[in-house]
Amino acid sequence: MSSRHVWMMFQKELLDIWRDTKTWIAALVIPFLVIPSIIYLMTQSISNVEQEARAYVPIVITGDTSQGLVAHLQKEPGVKLLTAADPIQAVKEGAARAVIMIPPKLDQALRQGALVNMEVWYDAANQKSVYARELIEKSVRTYEEGIVSKRLEAAGLTSAAMHPISLSVSNLASQERVSGSMLASIVPLMLMLALASGGIPVATDIVAGEKDRGTLETLITAPVSAQSILTAKLLTVMTMGLVSSLASGASLMWVLRMQPKEGEKLTISFLQPESAVLLLGTLVLLSAFFAAVELCLSTIARSPREAHIYMTPVAFLALIPSYLIMPLTPADIPFAYYLLPIFNGAALLKEIFYGQIEPWHVLIVLSTSLLYVVLTISLAAALFRREGLLVK
Amino acid sequence: MEPVTVKGISKCFGTITAVEPLTFSIRKGEVLGLIGENGAGKTTTMRMMATILKPSTGEIRINGYCVQKEAMAVRTQIGILFGGDVGMYNRLTARENIAFFGTLYGLAGMELNKRIDDLADMLEMGAFIDRRVGPFSRGMKQKVAIARTLVHDPQVILLDEPTTGLDVSAAVIFRQLITTMRQAGKTILFSSHNMGEIEKLCDRVAIMHKGKLLFHGTIPALRAKSSIHDLDDLFVHLVTGGKPIE
Structure with a gap:
């Protein structure tokens, strides 16, 4: 081989x-424009729905509307009382968000210490209706707390009689670790998908396409x-996979940082230089593996169209391990995952973003990845030497 | 020693025999015309000579190098132009296409640029040498492909239907180029369906039919074997009879 x-x-x-x-549209424009746009539109849409749900909460009260609870509910921001001939149908159609049934003589029953049953109807498939139900529940609880407070006062007791234990909860995780755990669930998935799919157009073009032309x-x-x-073609496919992966990662990080909730600003400061080097090394090995697989498929294919069909499952190969590992913490990842191709890379990416890198795992993953890369490249080289596969 | 010697080569693809054992040679400064219908085995024979396919039997030597055992050395000696659609890197300019192959043959810098400019002059490509080849006509692409074949000044040139797609004036330019190369001592194997072209350019012909070599010799020698004078008619007579001419 000549360098x-x-x-x-x-x-x-x-x-x-x-x-x-x-190629550039597939490798860069999609990660840089489509991913941010989708996330932006999703968050904007959710935010708009939430704002609308808070601003206007039309509810229908059935039963005795002269009771104190009705006045209490009316003080909640955004609440508007509606009347409807068929309140349940009004909720189903979205005209009202929820219906509350207040029994007759509620205040009198409460003064007498009786247990009162009330019913609320809402539409669980409608986020605005869910918000209205939550608002009603919250409002009823505060009304109830007022009654309980008066009863305790009448009995010469304080609220401590009802809540004798004060529980305070402290978060031990730093903001970096919180960011890391959030990113660890989604970034490896995006990186793997881009690594696998970013090289596909090029791998198709430079073997099956060249054979065709x-x-x-x-x-x-x-x-x-x-x-x-083969080496030149492998480096080319790897380059495009890496470029696409880094573009996806950068775009995702940018979007997540642009869309923070209060007090939850995402940061990559947890990524130390050693972790960054390890991340890059893992991505290089994974890209070499995907590139070799794609070159094998492109060599076997008799046309670019056939190559494209063969390569579609490669993206799924990247997604399956990423999805399986997504909900796990590094401590929960089964040991076998560190030995299997693609799974091992996904597992190590998880550790890197989680900030819990186990050196023993690094050794296993890098050596097994190297082994799989060598095997796959050897297979690609063997296919590349078969005369029947290179000539149309 | 003859620059091209082919001894008893055959090629089988599974149970199909594409080329039955055939033997011929080409002398220095000679143009050998390879004639045959589609599927006769001409391209397979050329592919074996160009190290792309391995012969099932026999031996090919190019300038003394064995094709099977010294493939890399053989590749430095030959230039090949394939028939059919002209394969080009469409997003590269004509110059970049030619230069890329030139660099693979070890050419660089001024030497490479001069060689490309000379070929561009010879093939009248000056008007489009620095344009991307994607939108080129088939004839323009064929000219670029010819320049790519000749960029490293090979001693042995294999041309598989090189004038297909060329307009009349381009075909004339190409035929002049073949004559010039023959005078420069190049050894040329040339396949074509155009009998007039074969008669004008070739010193000898090899006629193949269904993988068999039916005739190998000069055109006058071929005519002497039959009362038919017209080369097209003679070819049809030969392939429909299908028997080798002694």
Whole structure:
């Protein structure tokens, strides 16, 4: 293998890709525009629904509307009392958010110390209705607390008689760790998906596409070894996978930082230089694995269309381990995951973002990943040397 | 020693025999025309000579190098132009396409640029040499492909239907180029369906049919074997008879 040949072919591939708008759209524009847009629109939509739900809460009161609770409910911000011929239907149609049934002579029954039953109807499929139910519950509880407080006072007791234990809760996790755990659940998924899918257009184009156009046949008659050609193509696919992955990661981090809730500002300060180096190393190994798999599939395929069909499941290969690991903390990840291809990378990414890197796991993951990369590249090289696969 | 010697090579793909054992040679400064219908085995033979396919039997030597055992050395000696659609890197300019292959053959800097400029002059590509090849016509692409084949000044040139897609004036330019290369001592294997072209350019012809070599010799020698004078008619007579001419 000649490093000079590899470098020349790699440069040619990069120049070719640089001029290919479609590849850049897939690798960069989608991560930089689509992901932020989707997240922005989702958060905006949720925020708008919440604002609307708070600003206007139309509820229907059935039964005795002359009671004190009705006046109490009316003091809640946004509450508007409606009348409806069929209150349940009004909730179903969205005209009212909830219905509360107040029994007759409620105040009198409460003064006498009786147990009073009240009913609330709402639509669990409607977020605004859910908010109205929560508002009614909260309002009824505060009304109830007022009654209990008066009863305790009449009996010569304080609220401590009802709540003798004061519980205070303290968070031991730093803001960095909170950020890390939040990012650890989503960032590895995005990185893996981009690593797998970012190289697919290029892998399709530079083997199956070249075979289809006839340029590969010309290339293999040049005094260049198959290993040099394969290495240059592997580096190209890896580069695009990494570029796409880093673009996804950067865009996601930017969006998350732009959309913080009060007191929950996300930060990557937990990512120490050693962790960053380990993160990059893991991404490089994973990209080499995905690139080799994609080159194998592209070599087997008889046309770019066939290559694209073969490569679609590669994205699922990246998603399955990421989804399985997403809800786990590093302590809960089964040991077998550190040995399996792709699972091992996803597990290590989780540890890196969680800030709980186990050196023993790093050793296992890097060595097994290296082994899988070598095996997959060997398979790609074997396929690349088969004459029937390179000639149309 | 002859620059190209092919001894008893055959090629099988599974149970299908694409080329039955065939033997021929090409002398220095000679143009050998390879004639045959589609599927005759011409391209398979050229692919074996270009190290792309391994012969099932026999041996090919190019300038003394064995194709099977010294593939890399053989590749430095040959230039090949494939028939059918012209494979190009469409997002690269014509110059970049030619230069890329030139660098793979060890050319660089001034030497490479001069060689590309000379080829551009010879093939009248000056007007589009620095344009991306994607929107080129088939004829323009064919010119670029010819320049790419010749960029490293190979001693042995394999041309598989090189004038397909070229307009009349471009085909004339190309035929002049072949004549110039023959005078420069290049060894050329040239396949074509155009019998007039074969007659004008080739010193000898090899006629293949369904993987078999039916004739190998000069055109006058071929005519002497039959009362038919027209080369097209003679070819049809030969392939429909299907028997080798002694």
